[in-house]
Structures are given as C-alpha cells and as structure tokens.
Amino acid sequence: MSHEDMEHDHRDVERTFAALPPAHGRGFAGTWWGQAWLKALEDTALDTQQLKAGRRLARAGAVGAVSVRPGRITAVVQDSDRTTHRADVLLEELDGEQWDRFLDMAVERARHVAALLDREMPPHLVEDAAAAGIELLPGLGDLEPECDCDAWDHCGHTAALCYQVARLLDQDPFVLLLMRGRGERALLDDLQTRSTRRIEAPSEPDGVDAVEAYRSGDILPPLPPPPELPPEAGTPPSLDTDTPPPAGVDPAPLRHLAARTAVEAHRLLARALRFDAEELLTEGELTVEQDAVRLSVRGPGKAVADRLADGSARDREGLARATRAWCLGGVAALSVLEEEWAVTGETLARARAALESAWDEDERPSLRAKGNRWTVVGTPAQLRLGQDGRWWPYRKERGRWMPAGAACQDPATALASMEAAGGAEPA
Numbered sequence: 001m002s003h004e005d006m007e008h009d010h011r012d013v014e015r016t017f018a019a020l021p022p023a024h025g026r027g028f029a030g031t032w033w034g035q036a037w038l039k040a041l042e043d044t045a046l047d048t049q050q051l052k053a054g055r056r057l058a059r060a061g062a063v064g065a066v067s068v069r070p071g072r073i074t075a076v077v078q079d080s081d082r083t084t085h086r087a088d089v090l091l092e093e094l095d096g097e098q099w100d101r102f103l104d105m106a107v108e109r110a111r112h113v114a115a116l117l118d119r120e121m122p123p124h125l126v127e128d129a130a131a132a133g134i135e136l137l138p139g140l141g142d143l144e145p146e147c148d149c150d151a152w153d154h155c156g157h158t159a160a161l162c163y164q165v166a167r168l169l170d171q172d173p174f175v176l177l178l179m180r181g182r183g184e185r186a187l188l189d190d191l192q193t194r195s196t197r198r199i200e201a202p203s204e205p206d207g208v209d210a211v212e213a214y215r216s217g218d219i220l221p222p223l224p225p226p227p228e229l230p231p232e233a234g235t236p237p238s239l240d241t242d243t244p245p246p247a248g249v250d251p252a253p254l255r256h257l258a259a260r261t262a263v264e265a266h267r268l269l270a271r272a273l274r275f276d277a278e279e280l281l282t283e284g285e286l287t288v289e290q291d292a293v294r295l296s297v298r299g300p301g302k303a304v305a306d307r308l309a310d311g312s313a314r315d316r317e318g319l320a321r322a323t324r325a326w327c328l329g330g331v332a333a334l335s336v337l338e339e340e341w342a343v344t345g346e347t348l349a350r351a352r353a354a355l356e357s358a359w360d361e362d363e364r365p366s367l368r369a370k371g372n373r374w375t376v377v378g379t380p381a382q383l384r385l386g387q388d389g390r391w392w393p394y395r396k397e398r399g400r401w402m403p404a405g406a407a408c409q410d411p412a413t414a415l416a417s418m419e420a421a422g423g424a425e426p427a
Contacts, residue, residue, distance in 0.1 A: 054159020
C-alpha cells in the first residue's frame with residue numbers, strides 16, 4: 001500500500017469537524033435522520049435537566065472540534081465557568097457480516113446509492129436495512145456516554161456533543177455510517193465493486209416488486225409542521241425605479257393589483273392552515289364584475305377606481321356601495337345588495353317564523369315586506385334575507401339603502417347590531 005493510500009485510509013476511519021458556530025434561534029436537526037438521532041438521546045437520558053444544559057452549551061458554541069471514529073465520537077466541551085471536559089459517546093459498530101448484508105441490499109436498489117451520494121438518508125434505505133436485520137440509526141439506549149466529569153448517565157457535556165453531531169448528520173449521513181464502522185471511501189469503493197459484479201452477472205428484469213412498492217407508501221418521513229400564519233399580508237416589491245415604464249404600462253394599477261394579490265394570498269394561506277380567518281369568497285370562480293369589486297377594497301386611486309367601476313358595470317357611487325358590501329361578506333353580501341327576489345313557500349314560512357320568534361310581542365317592530373326585504377316602519381332600518389337564510393342589516397343613508405353589518409342567523413341580532421353602530425339618518 002502506498003503512503004498516499006495509507007493517508008486516505010487514515011482519513012477514512014477518522015474525521016474531525018471544526019467547531020460549529022452558535023446555533024441561536026435554530027433547531028439542531030432539520031432532517032428526519034438527524035431528528036431520529038436526537039430522539040435516541042432524549043429517550044435514553046434520565047435527567048431532563050442535563051439535556052437542557054446540553055442544549056444550552058451546544059447553542060452557545062461551547063462544543064469544540066468533533067472527532068468521529070468507528071464506534072465513538074469525541075469533543076472537548078467548555079462549561080459556562082470555562083472549565084473543559086472531554087466528552088465521548090459510543091455507538092456499537094456493525095460487524096462484517098452485517099456490512100455485507102447492508103451493501104448487498106444497497107446495490108440491489110440503485111436509488112439508495114444515489115441518495116447517499118447526494119448526502120441524503122432515504123427512509124427506504126433505513127427500512128430496507130432494518131428488514132435485513134441491520135439498524136443504522138441508534139435506538140433507545142444505543143448512545144452510551146463517557147465523560148471525565150464522572151457522570152454515570154448523559155451529562156450536559158455528552159448531551160451537548162450529541163446535539164452538535166445532529167447538525168453534522170444533517171449535512172452528511174456518512175458521519176453515521178462512519179460511526180457504525182465504515183468510512184465513506186471504503187464504503188463507496190465496496191459499493192462500486194459489488195455494482196460491477198452485479199452488472200456482469202445475469203440480471204433480472206427491471207422493476208419493483210408490487211408488494212414492496214405498496215409497502216413503501218407507509219414509510220415516508222412525516223411532513224414538517226405547517227408554518228405560522230403571518231399577522232398580515234406582505235408588502236409587494238416597489239415599482240419605483242429610475243427606469244421609466246414601457247409604453248402603454250401604467251404602474252398605478254400594477255401596484256394596486258400586487259397589493260390585492262398579497263391580501264388574497266394571505267387569506268388563502270389562512271384557510272389552508274385552518275385559522276379562523278374571515279372568509280370573503282365563496283367557492284367557485286368570480287365573475288369579472290365581482291372581481292372588480294374585490295379589487296376595489298382598500299381605496300385604490302381615482303384612476304384605478306374609475307377603471308374598476310367600468311369593469312364592474314357600475315358608476316363610482318355604485319362601486320362604493322358594492323365594495324362596502326363585499327367587505328362585510330364577499331359574494332353573498334354582494335348578492336343581497338343587488339338582487340331582490342320573491343320569498344315564497346317553505347322559505348317564506350321559515351322567514352316569518354324567525355321574525356315572529358325573534359322579539360317578544362310587545363317589542364316586535366312593525367315591518368313592511370317587499371320581496372326578500374323587510375323595512376322597519378318609521379325608521380331608516382331594513383332587514384334583507386339572503387339565499388342562505390341569514391339576515392343582513394341595512395340602513396338608509398342619503399336616500400339609498402346601504403349595508404350596515406354582517407349577516408346573522410337571528411333577525412333581532414342583525415337589527416340590534418345596526419342600531420348599535422348608530423349613524424342612521426332620520427326617517
């Protein structure tokens with residue numbers, strides 16, 4: 001063996017990783033195999049206070065360079081009082097027969113080798129190895145601590161070392177394979193040799209066994225937790241640049257459209273994350289007229305508002321009323337504003353029953369009905385019945401009926417919400 005080969009062999013059975021910077025504000029394991037490593041630690045340690053101490057030390061960057069060898073990882077860890085301790089964590093190596101079974105299994109499934117070369121640890125590889133009787137990831141009690149602080153269980157120093165190694169595993173799963181007894185170069189050389197023999201040997205038809213394919217659907221890693229909903233929609237990028245817009249392009253409508261798109265994206269994200277966000281749209285595609293009303297929310301400039309009014313087939317005053325309705329209930333509120341329909345049959349019977357039971361007899365207001373609209377006699381107040389059976393309060397302002405609140409199942413509540421808002425003109 002040449003001197004160069006001896007140096008490669010030495011590097012292959014021992015790797016030293018420089019001390020990592022502090023990990024403030026981030027987790028120690030982003031990959032599922034890094035999380036499995038930490039689970040083995042946290043399930044084994046008997047003293048949770050030592051685990052917390054280890055996390056603090058690791059986050060503070062108190063773990064020095066980490067040496068990884070077959071069966072052992074080592075680092076010097078500095079305590080908060082600046083004393084240092086050598087911490088070791090032991091992990092049982094695979095024997096020769098186990099490595100043979102693992103390598104034969106990996107060669108049979110080319111995707112395993114490809115994933116390792118991409119520095120990934122696919123769940124299929126771990127599951128297939130387990131089926132062959134080989135546990136790659138540590139389990140309960142597999143991470144054995146040794147520290148010169150003389151702790152008999154995992155102490156803060158060995159815990160800090162394990163948390164730091166989780167970060168190394170995220171970057172390179174070959175670190176785990178080295179701990180199990182085989183360095184990267186030797187492992188890849190052996191895989192190459194076995195792959196060559198397999199190619200030269202008579203091969204079976206390509207494909208995956210149906211049972212194996214069906215079984216693999218249950219061994220995918222869990223999905224990460226959903227992100228938190230931002231408190232409000234983001235701010236679109238600014239269009240104010242030194243470059244003038246191309247001919248025929250008006251920046252003002254683009255700015256408004258980008259802002260409304262951000263608001264709609266926030267609403268859709270809220271619904272996807274199952275937050276109790278106000279639903280402004282019903283399912284289904286909006287008409288051009290409805291979408292023009294949606295885009296008019298939050299006061300676009302005059303030029304944009306004029307274009308939206310044209311697109312909504314309304315004048316500016318009509319668009320303002322429609323926008324006010326939209327803000328109270330989306331498509332349903334817009335329909336109640338603009339559509340008058342005859343209430344008949346069972347729907348009329350339910351509406352009358354709701355009005356009869358909403359107030360005590362001596363408190364019931366005098367109502368005059370026309371279609372789906374009940375006007376309170378002698379007042380500027382009105383109740384409108386929606387197609388979904390909800391009641392919408394309306395108030396007459398400057399001679400026009402205007403939406404005055406959100407829908408309610410109870411007509412008395414709807415009317416009371418309008419009266420509480422105040423501001424109605426005299427009858």
